[in-house]
Amino acid sequence: MSLPRLFLVRHGNTDWAETHHFTGRTDIPLNARGEENARRLAGRLAKISFAKVFSSPLKRARRTCELAGLGSAAELDPDLMEWDYGQFEGKSSIQVHQDHPEWDLFRDGAPGGESPAAIAARADRFIAKARTFSGNVAAFSSGHISRILGARWIDATPELAGKLLCFTASISILGYEHDADHPAIELWNNDGTI
Secondary structure: OOOOOEEEEEEOOOHHHHHEEOOOOOOOOOHHHHHOOOOOOOOHHHOHHHHHHHOOOOOOHHHHHHHHOHHHHHOHHHOOOOOOOOOOOOOEEEHHHHHHOOOOHHOOOOOOOOHHHHHHHHHHHHHHOOOOOOEEEEEEEEEHHHHHHEEEEEHOHHHHHOOOOOOOOOOEEEOOOOOOOOOEEEEEEEOOOO
């Protein structure tokens, strides 16, 4: 059995993503730029064969998956939903830091929403599922859960995810160095501009 490689694909632009508003469970659509960026993903993913494709149930991820040409193969997985931001949902990062200057999502979690431990548990469940496949697995989702998936893939704490940027319509690849005992990040946050 060949080792799985997990392709993390962040959804295209939304109005809230462009204005840095926390968009967890609010089910907003891609904007025109997001649709265009998602279509460009199709060319980048066309030559890759996937053993399995997953998507967050949120429409921004589902639509990105569809425009990238993999929508008909996708299974919806609630573990790929974005962080539940609780009281910070819909607020901009500037607004949150004005009231809570020392707050760090990856350390403190979201009041009334998910803790870092809770989202890490979701990521661990999804990673365990992805590792049961032979070959490439695609996961269409959002930025913060993707960052947590990257950190947990290499057995790091959720706090490390705060150091991993994840642009809209970017692709990251999680794999291994040598064998299953050595998970590694092969590619991170590639949005096609380099």
